[in-house]
Amino acid sequence: MSEVLILVDAVDGKVSKSTGELATFAKVIGKVNAVVFDAALVSQLSAYAIDNVIVCTGVDVSKFSPGPIAQSLAQLVSTKSATAVLITSSSKGKEVAGRLAVATNSGIITDATSIDADLVTTQAVFGGSTTVHAAVTHGTSIVTLRSNSIEPIAGSGSPTTEEFTPTISEAAKLGVVTSTQPAVKGGRPELTEASIVISGGRGTNGDFKPVEALADVLGAAVGASRAATDAGWYPHTHQVGQTGKTVSPQLYVACGISGAIQHRAGMQTSKMIVAINKDSEAPIFDLADYGVIGDLFNVLPQATAAISAKKA
Amino acid sequence: MKIAVCVKQVPDSWAEKKMSGGTLDRAGVDAVLNDLDEYAIEEALRIVEANSATKEAGEGSGHTITLISMGPDRASEAIRKGLSMGADDAIHICDDAFAGSDALATSLVLSKAISDGGFDLVICGTESTDARMSVVPAMLAERLGWAQLTFAGSVAVDPAQSKVSIARSTEFGIENMEATFPAVVSVIEKINEPRYPSFKGIMAAKKKSIAVKSLADIGLAADQVGSKAAWSNVKDAVLRPARSAGIKVEDGGDGGTKLVDFLAEKRVI
Ligand SMILES: Cc1cc2nc3c(=O)[nH]c(=O)nc-3n(C[C@H](O)[C@H](O)[C@H](O)COP(=O)(O)OP(=O)(O)OC[C@H]3O[C@@H](n4cnc5c(N)ncnc54)[C@H](O)[C@@H]3O)c2cc1C
Ligand SMILES: Nc1ncnc2c1ncn2[C@@H]1O[C@H](COP(=O)(O)O)[C@@H](O)[C@H]1O
Numbered sequence: 001m002s003e004v005l006i007l008v009d010a011v012d013g014k015v016s017k018s019t020g021e022l023a024t025f026a027k028v029i030g031k032v033n034a035v036v037f038d039a040a041l042v043s044q045l046s047a048y049a050i051d052n053v054i055v056c057t058g059v060d061v062s063k064f065s066p067g068p069i070a071q072s073l074a075q076l077v078s079t080k081s082a083t084a085v086l087i088t089s090s091s092k093g094k095e096v097a098g099r100l101a102v103a104t105n106s107g108i109i110t111d112a113t114s115i116d117a118d119l120v121t122t123q124a125v126f127g128g129s130t131t132v133h134a135a136v137t138h139g140t141s142i143v144t145l146r147s148n149s150i151e152p153i154a155g156s157g158s159p160t161t162e163e164f165t166p167t168i169s170e171a172a173k174l175g176v177v178t179s180t181q182p183a184v185k186g187g188r189p190e191l192t193e194a195s196i197v198i199s200g201g202r203g204t205n206g207d208f209k210p211v212e213a214l215a216d217v218l219g220a221a222v223g224a225s226r227a228a229t230d231a232g233w234y235p236h237t238h239q240v241g242q243t244g245k246t247v248s249p250q251l252y253v254a255c256g257i258s259g260a261i262q263h264r265a266g267m268q269t270s271k272m273i274v275a276i277n278k279d280s281e282a283p284i285f286d287l288a289d290y291g292v293i294g295d296l297f298n299v300l301p302q303a304t305a306a307i308s309a310k311k312a
Numbered sequence: 313m314k315i316a317v318c319v320k321q322v323p324d325s326w327a328e329k330k331m332s333g334g335t336l337d338r339a340g341v342d343a344v345l346n347d348l349d350e351y352a353i354e355e356a357l358r359i360v361e362a363n364s365a366t367k368e369a370g371e372g373s374g375h376t377i378t379l380i381s382m383g384p385d386r387a388s389e390a391i392r393k394g395l396s397m398g399a400d401d402a403i404h405i406c407d408d409a410f411a412g413s414d415a416l417a418t419s420l421v422l423s424k425a426i427s428d429g430g431f432d433l434v435i436c437g438t439e440s441t442d443a444r445m446s447v448v449p450a451m452l453a454e455r456l457g458w459a460q461l462t463f464a465g466s467v468a469v470d471p472a473q474s475k476v477s478i479a480r481s482t483e484f485g486i487e488n489m490e491a492t493f494p495a496v497v498s499v500i501e502k503i504n505e506p507r508y509p510s511f512k513g514i515m516a517a518k519k520k521s522i523a524v525k526s527l528a529d530i531g532l533a534a535d536q537v538g539s540k541a542a543w544s545n546v547k548d549a550v551l552r553p554a555r556s557a558g559i560k561v562e563d564g565g566d567g568g569t570k571l572v573d574f575l576a577e578k579r580v581i
Contacts, residue, residue, distance in 0.1 A: 011484060065460040065480075065489065066450060091438075091446060091463055091482050098447030099454040101416060107543030108415065110445045120547065125444075131550050138543035174459035175491045178477075183485035192483075196581075218581060229502075236465075236502060237483055242441065243348070243501045245483065251580045265444075268555070272580055274571065280560075287555040290574050294563025302568025307581065310572070 002030035002083040005076055006050075007069070007096065008041060009088040012182070015041050017193050018088040020048040020152025022145060026086050027153070028117045034159070035076060037061045037069070046158045053161040059168050066092055067172030070099035075166050077104050077140050084119060084141040089246075097144045106139025111246070113149045113269075115141075128268035147192040148248050183237045191221045191238060196251045199223035199240055199267070203256015203277065203296055206233045210300035211255055217307045223247065223267075225257045241266035255296045259284025276300065313363070313375040313471050315356045316431045317399065318422055318452075319349040321383050321390035322442040345390035348437030350397070350506035353379070355499050356435050357398045357507070359469050369398045375471075376400045378429065382410060382421050388522060396509035396517035403429070407527040412539025415443065419451035421537060424530040427456060432493040433476060438463055438500050449498040459491030462498040 006022040008015060019034070026032040027049045034050045036042060037059065045053055056072050073085060073096070085100060087093045089111050101108035112121035119141045123132045136142065191197065196218050200211040202225065215222045224234035226241060240247055242262040252270035257263060259275070259282055267273070268287060275288035276296045285291040292299050324342040356377045357369045364373035379394045379402040381387050391402045403425050410421070426434055434456075436449040453460035461467075464478035465486070477490035481500055509517070527534060535541060561570060575581045 065453075065462065067453070067460060070454065092484075094446050095450035095460070095462060098415065098419075098445075098450040101447075102419065102451050102454040108445075108447065109544050110447065124552075125549075128555075129552055131552055133547040133549075134544050135547060136543060137545045169457075171457035174457075175453075175461050175489055175495065177480075177487045177489050179488045181486040181488075183483070236481060237485070242444075243438070251575070272578065273555075274575070276567075276571075280562075285560055286557050288560070289558035290571060291558070291560040292563050292567040292571055293560065294567045298565075299563055299567045299571065302566070303572050304568075306569045306572040310576065 003033060003080040004030045005033050005035055005073060005080065005082045005085045007073065007085070007087045007093070008034050008036040008045065009090070009093065010038065010041055011190070013040065015044040015047075016088070016147075016190070017152060018145075018147040019045075021147065021150050022086045022088065023048040023050050024150050024153045025115050025145060026084070029084055029115070029119065033076075033080065033082075035073060037072075042161060046155050048155045049153050050155060050159045053159050055161060055163050056166055057163055058165045063177050064173055065175045065177075066096040066099055067175070068166070068168045070096045070103060071168055071172045072164070072166035073100050074103040076164060082140055084115070084143060086115070087142075087144045089144040089146045094144050097142050101142045104140055104142070106142050107136030108142040109134055109136060110144045112143050112145050113248075115143055115145065124269050146246060146248065148195075183235065188215060189219065189221045191223055191240070191245055192247055194221035194247075195249050196220035196253075197223045197240070197247050197249045197267075197270070198253045198255065199225065199257060200228055200234070200255050201225035201257030202227035202231070204228065204233065206231065208234060210297060210304070214253070214300050214304045214307075217304050217311070225263050254284050254288075255300060257284055258282050259287070313360070313433065313469070314429065314431045315359065315375065315377045316380050316426055316429060316434045317349070317352050317356050317377060317394070318434060318436045318448070319353065319379050319381050319390060319394050320346045320440045321381065321387040322346045322440055343386060343390065345393045346437055346440050348439055348441065348501060349394075351499050351501050351503055352435045352437045353377075353394050353397050353399060354504045354506040355467055358504060359433075359467065363469060363471050370400060378403060378431070380422060380425050381405070382413075382418055391522055392517050393509065395520045395522075396513040397507060398513060401520055402522045403525060404522050405525045405530060409527050409534045409538045412542055413537050414542040414544060415445050415447050415451060416543060417537040417541050419448050419455055421530065421532065422448070423452055423455040424532060425525065426452065428530070432474070433469070434458075434494070434496045436496065436498040438498045449496050453496040456494070456496065459495040461489050461491055461495050464497055464499045465502050467497060467499065467503070
């Protein structure tokens, strides 16, 4: 059976759902080996369809840029003769994949939304206007997959575990993290994993309260346009778009966002899009399944109240 | 200090893009300097200005900024734009054999040009707006065996100590990182506001040198680049039906309630 490596993705000591998605894709290809650098995460991995856990020891990857992770994976690719390595499409995940592709002389595909048993991937390119099927033709298939692409299947029993001590070169350890400031987190779901995202733009005029209130009655994540993050109204980590995050939720609600191409690049593949904008000519309406021409300060509180009333 | 900035010419983000034979059809659309690379050029200029006695980039600053670009003939337009912003000179790696190169081949070509140039720092954008892979800077660090300081929201350089430090900004927050030269840096678009080329800059750029190099000049063979060496293959590309605009209602005082009714009917809430 072919061996597949998946790189465990975790935030604040919690294995993220995207790890379960990687496992679900990997299961169709072959034996699922989850690679983890923090032994404390192992117990959480039985939740997902993972056959074997490889705990990499002796390297504190949090101190460096992606070099040591890529090097460890490269060594595992050769010891396991892996046919594929699946990694979450975060900025760091893509960098790990890039270095790994160089180190293993393998082809790389980024931002896929699926991979099948024959290692054929699906990608949505040009802001979601074109669907591309592609495959790696040389070496191991190095593929990064977007979060929220598949419903993770549950694990059946505990995976086996093994330890691996990679040899890390001095070059891979260049570039040292001297201190960190973790992203400020509220109680809301992670933007890329949420099934509903409510985003605010310049139209909020800095007041995100109505956006957050709607998000909270729906259990949704809050996003922002670049105009809003640039103005300092919302943290950069919440930016949706070309230079922010790409989201693909069941429902995306754009409030006071004009729909510039760079914003669309990050949300166009959402299953349903709703827009609330004062300007009936705003380009965001071109892709909205439902658009309300109106003031978000009237429409949002009314919608929030209507949802609360339905729940009561 | 010798700084290289990697810049790419890309189709205009506003243009409609199509596929042709498995790759992006570049012939039919306007081409521009990748806007994320303008931030890289601007940052290089600011690093030089902050560390030179004359407070100005260019001759006399004691530092040089070289643009490096791999691309077809007409990529020279994008290079000129970068030179008119204030970079000193450029290397344009241009060869018919490059057509269809993937990120692996691109990083191989760029790494050759970089290691031949004796640079202290290489600065890239975080992403080319056409391929949107965001992997070339990390691949360069891997190939060159240099420190990788990517996704920088701020950069500080101390030439006397050969030290560079950045605040790396990712979805997980900020990591402050440092390294000694040589290093590969990539910058995010929050880092600065790129300057517009001045008239003086545009005139000066006409006289600046662009060294055009072929595949052979950088010491690579034809089978190492181009579509034959692209290790991923597009099987098919289908245009998705354009997202058609749906229902649009004017808020007559009940816009919020109507919206909720619609969402409930569609069972999304
Ligand atoms: C290199 C580069 C990268 C970029 N990356 C991104 C990115 O990742 N993400 C991103 O979002 N943008 C990005 N941009 C910026 C993008 O081009 C737009 O400038 C930005 O998306 C605009 O944000 P906005 O829609 O909030 O603001 P605007 O375009 O100013 O739109 C505000 C909208 O709010 C409406 N409005 C105002 N008041 C109200 C009200 N009370 N009620 C309802 N509606 C109201 C207005 O009618 C208007 O349509 C990038 C740009 C560049 C050059
Ligand atoms: N053909 C190229 N020539 C020069 N620099 C490039 C080229 N392709 C990518 N780069 C650099 O690498 C960065 C990231 O590109 P990418 O990995 O393609 O998204 C860009 O912002 C450029 O700085």
